[in-house]
Amino acid sequence: MDVKWDKFRTEFKIWRYAALPGLAVLMLVILARMTGLLQFLEWTLLDAFLRLRPPEPIDERVVIVGINEDDIAKTGKYPIPDGEIADLLDKLATYQPRAIGLDLIKNVPVEPGHDKLVKTFQNHKNIFAIEKVIKPPISAPSFVPSDRIGFADVIPDSDGKYRRYILHTPDPKNWKNENEDRSSLALQLASSYLESRGITSEAGKKDPDTIRFGSTELPRITPTFGGYVKEDTGDLQVLINFRHANKPFRIFSLNEIKTGNTSQGKINPELLRDKIILVGNVSPSGNDKLYTLAIPGQQIPGLMYGVEYHAHATSQIISAVLNNRSMLVSWAEPWEYVWIVIWGIIPIKIGRSNKQSTWKKLLLVGAANVLLVGFGYIYLLYGKTWIPVVPSLLTVTINGAAFIAFYKHEELLRSKIDERQRTIDSKINTIDHAFRIIHNGPLQILADGLRHLKKQDLPQERLIYMFERLNKEIRDIGDDLKQEALTNDKSLRLGSGLKINLNDQIHNLFYDVYSSTLERDDLEYLQTLKVKSVTFDPIDDKYLSMELKRKLCQFLEESLCNVGKHAQGVKRVEASGTYTDGCYTLRIKDNAGVMTFAENKGTQDSQDLAKILNGSFKREQIKPQGVLCELTWKLTTFVHK
Numbered sequence: 001m002d003v004k005w006d007k008f009r010t011e012f013k014i015w016r017y018a019a020l021p022g023l024a025v026l027m028l029v030i031l032a033r034m035t036g037l038l039q040f041l042e043w044t045l046l047d048a049f050l051r052l053r054p055p056e057p058i059d060e061r062v063v064i065v066g067i068n069e070d071d072i073a074k075t076g077k078y079p080i081p082d083g084e085i086a087d088l089l090d091k092l093a094t095y096q097p098r099a100i101g102l103d104l105i106k107n108v109p110v111e112p113g114h115d116k117l118v119k120t121f122q123n124h125k126n127i128f129a130i131e132k133v134i135k136p137p138i139s140a141p142s143f144v145p146s147d148r149i150g151f152a153d154v155i156p157d158s159d160g161k162y163r164r165y166i167l168h169t170p171d172p173k174n175w176k177n178e179n180e181d182r183s184s185l186a187l188q189l190a191s192s193y194l195e196s197r198g199i200t201s202e203a204g205k206k207d208p209d210t211i212r213f214g215s216t217e218l219p220r221i222t223p224t225f226g227g228y229v230k231e232d233t234g235d236l237q238v239l240i241n242f243r244h245a246n247k248p249f250r251i252f253s254l255n256e257i258k259t260g261n262t263s264q265g266k267i268n269p270e271l272l273r274d275k276i277i278l279v280g281n282v283s284p285s286g287n288d289k290l291y292t293l294a295i296p297g298q299q300i301p302g303l304m305y306g307v308e309y310h311a312h313a314t315s316q317i318i319s320a321v322l323n324n325r326s327m328l329v330s331w332a333e334p335w336e337y338v339w340i341v342i343w344g345i346i347p348i349k350i351g352r353s354n355k356q357s358t359w360k361k362l363l364l365v366g367a368a369n370v371l372l373v374g375f376g377y378i379y380l381l382y383g384k385t386w387i388p389v390v391p392s393l394l395t396v397t398i399n400g401a402a403f404i405a406f407y408k409h410e411e412l413l414r415s416k417i418d419e420r421q422r423t424i425d426s427k428i429n430t431i432d433h434a435f436r437i438i439h440n441g442p443l444q445i446l447a448d449g450l451r452h453l454k455k456q457d458l459p460q461e462r463l464i465y466m467f468e469r470l471n472k473e474i475r476d477i478g479d480d481l482k483q484e485a486l487t488n489d490k491s492l493r494l495g496s497g498l499k500i501n502l503n504d505q506i507h508n509l510f511y512d513v514y515s516s517t518l519e520r521d522d523l524e525y526l527q528t529l530k531v532k533s534v535t536f537d538p539i540d541d542k543y544l545s546m547e548l549k550r551k552l553c554q555f556l557e558e559s560l561c562n563v564g565k566h567a568q569g570v571k572r573v574e575a576s577g578t579y580t581d582g583c584y585t586l587r588i589k590d591n592a593g594v595m596t597f598a599e600n601k602g603t604q605d606s607q608d609l610a611k612i613l614n615g616s617f618k619r620e621q622i623k624p625q626g627v628l629c630e631l632t633w634k635l636t637t638f639v640h641k
Contacts, residue, residue, distance in 0.1 A: 029394050029395050030391070038390050039158070042390045043157060050294040055245050057245070062278070062314055063097075064282075065252050065254065065257055065280075068253050072283060080104075084254075088258065096273050101185050118143045121148075129150075132152060133151045134155070151169070154290065156290075167211065168187065169182050185310050213317070218236075218320070219328070243319075249311050278307050282305045346368055347365055490502045494557055496520050502550060506536075507539065509552075509553050517560040525563065529572070529573060531573075535575075535576050535577070537577050538579075573590050574588070582634055585630060606629075610633070613631075
């Protein structure tokens with residue numbers, strides 16, 4: 001439990017120190033987003049996602065009549081005279097369209113034919129004219145009723161690209177009077193088309209500040225919609241979900257409508273009947289040009305004409321209501337920042353991994369970026385939701401690189417600490433090893449000699465022999481320890497003086513320890529043994545390190561020595577190692593020992609060994625007499641490294 005708690009505290013400290021720069025990066029990214037510094041990047045990525053979508057079919061419900069350079073050249077005058085426009089509208093009216101939107105400013109007469117244009121608007125009640133309400137305002141033609149006027153104002157983002165559309169706005173001259181609110185050309189045309197199918201506009205239910213057609217609410221842009229920051233949304237604005245196609249709408253020229261013929265033959269009346277027709281300028285020399293990178297395959301890359309923009313907005317509304325084609329939405333702002341924070345934590349976790357090399361970690365960070373971009377694209381494609389990808393990319397990239405470097409440095413420091421700790425542990429092990437050899441060897445001879453000296457029950461020659469042996473043992477121990485330190489000897493010197501090779505199988509080592517210990521003449525109480533029972537099951541070496549072999553042999557020796565020192569009158573000693581159900585039990589049992597309750601170093605070492613093995617140790621009194629010493633552990637719980 002203490003080991004696990006220490007690991008937790010260490011890990012917590014690392015995360016705490018590492019979190020400070022990580023949180024700083026997150027805060028800087030969030031601050032950059034909140035101040036609008038990332039808007040341009042988010043808009044650019046949105047355009048790329050929209051441009052990479054699968055193609056969509058043409059919308060047959062919306063048709064464009066574009067006045068091109070050839071039309072202007074054949075007319076011989078620009079702006080196109082009102083009489084020519086009147087003829088065009090009259091001809092279009094013969095095809096019985098649902099609505100016609102004239103995306104041309106007509107506040108000033110362009111003769112000849114102005115009277116004719118006025119009469120055309122009077123005769124056909126489904127023709128809509130335009131005005132401009134944003135500075136500088138341009139009034140609609142005075143001869144057109146207010147319910148057939150839509151404003152043509154569109155506003156770019158700060159990078160000059162067009163992505164949103166104003167559907168509804170208060171009258172700049174009387175903004176407090178809702179009855180004076182103005183509708184856009186696209187909203188007027190779409191409303192006319194949907195009303196013919198019995199679908200009228202109402203205030204939204206979920207959002208009262210937007211417009212609803214039937215059960216379809218048009219999601220408005222809020223001040224923090226998607227990648228927008230503190231956007232002016234006093235008007236009802238929507239994000240344009242451009243129809244993705246090389247040819248999203250049918251386009252006819254003025255002269256094609258006038259003659260009734262195209263390069264493919266006569267115009268099929270069904271292509272215009274019950275449709276929404278938008279008339280506008282599509283000539284490069286005109287001034288009605290907009291720029292967007294959200295649509296591929298444009299004749300002039302990035303260029304879109306105003307009439308096309310209105311067509312996309314009109315089509316978007318109709319398709320959302322009648323075909324469930326989703327409009328683009330965004331997450332609530334708190335969830336966007338939760339998303340950014342989550343992706344800021346991911347590289348910390350990658351950098352913290354000790355199982356991966358630096359290059360693999362960098363690859364994982366790269367993979368996380370690819371996954372993030374892919375998720376943003378798929379979510380936009382199928383969920384029609386604009387999520388913040390750019391801030392998350394920045395946090396993943398910056399924190400990924402920073403934390404990999406941080407943890408690489410931390411690993412280096414830790415390796416040095418571990419190396420130092422290994423040196424310390426080695427010295428401690430050497431000291432412990434020396435103590436065990438001295439304790440189980442010379443000290444036993446010394447204790448036996450002193451005991452006999454006090455009793456004076458041995459001849460002088462015998463005592464001299466014992467102390468000469470003691471002198472030799474101590475000298476041999478010193479030489480052995482020096483040799484082991486110089487050569488990293490894979491051997492163990494027992495108290496009996498026997499050196500065993502730790503490369504041997506553990507059960508063979510157990511037999512060597514058992515035999516050599518019981519044959520010692522300096523362990524007085526072993527001299528009374530009558531029965532010696534020993535059996536050791538083998539253990540696969542993959543479960544034991546060299547050091548564990550050393551400790552297990554020392555445990556067995558220590559337990560047998562305790563019998564020789566404390567089990568007066570012992571007749572029987574049983575030593576066994578048994579493998580059962582994945583567990584190994586090393587057991588030493590005598591029939592005369594008396595258990596002491598004082599915890600000595602041998603007991604502490606045995607408990608420490610059990611902890612290393614994730615096993616258990618017990619020493620208990622046996623009835624009627626004797627002591628059991630037992631060490632048990634699962635072989636599967638320790639894998640040799």
